[in-house]
Amino acid sequence: MIIPNTENSNTEKIADFSAHINKPFRRGSWKIAKDLPSSFKYASQGLGYAFLSQRNFRIHVFIGFSISALGVWLNLPFTDLAILVLTICAVLVLELLNTSIEAVVDLAIGRRFHPLARIAKDCAAASVLVCSISAFVIALLLLLPSILLKLGL
Numbered sequence: 103m104i105i106p107n108t109e110n111s112n113t114e115k116i117a118d119f120s121a122h123i124n125k126p127f128r129r130g131s132w133k134i135a136k137d138l139p140s141s142f143k144y145a146s147q148g149l150g151y152a153f154l155s156q157r158n159f160r161i162h163v164f165i166g167f168s169i170s171a172l173g174v175w176l177n178l179p180f181t182d183l184a185i186l187v188l189t190i191c192a193v194l195v196l197e198l199l200n201t202s203i204e205a206v207v208d209l210a211i212g213r214r215f216h217p218l219a220r221i222a223k224d225c226a227a228a229s230v231l232v233c234s235i236s237a238f239v240i241a242l243l244l245l246l247p248s249i250l251l252k253l254g255l
């Protein structure tokens with residue numbers, strides 16, 4: 103674990119920053135979404151980036167659509183379909199956060215090795231894995247009875 107450096111200059115910087123975050127001003131990033139349509143535009147850019155650059159994201163989108171279509175075809179009750187959609191979205195949201203964490207880690211450390219970078223990336227990837235396993239189990243519990251019924255078993 104790295105202990106933060108609390109030398110005088112850093113303490114001043116932190117105090118300066120703390121004074122700012124309590125004010126009702128927007129934070130100072132390179133560009134700020136000026137209105138709601140711009141916010142949607144940037145969010146869809148993020149979606150597009152994740153879809154084009156992350157193979158796992160594309161796989162999860164494909165599986166999500168297939169499972170949803172199967173649920174509709176099997177005439178699942180609306181509550182079951184809602185649970186399926188929520189579960190699929192949870193996996194996709196974690197994939198997006200995983201991609202975001204990877205980008206931030208790469209931004210901070212670049213191509214150098216750091217054990218904390220490894221922990222950040224591994225744990226972000228593990229969160230997707232845990233959610234995917236639970237989504238698989240939920241899909242199985244909701245779909246299997248209807249599939250067996252359809253097959254006359």
Ligand SMILES: Nc1ncnc2c1ncn2[C@@H]1O[C@H](COP(=O)(O)OP(=O)(O)OP(=O)(O)O)[C@@H](O)[C@H]1O
Binds near residue numbers: 200214216217227
């Ligand atoms: N800077 C780093 N320092 C230490 N280990 C790293 C670093 N960058 C990547 N790794 C290790 O390599 C693994 C793969 O990193 P990478 O950035 O390629 O993620 P990824 O394979 O794209 O992940 P995902 O499959 O979830 O999209 C990480 O999980 C981590 O264990």
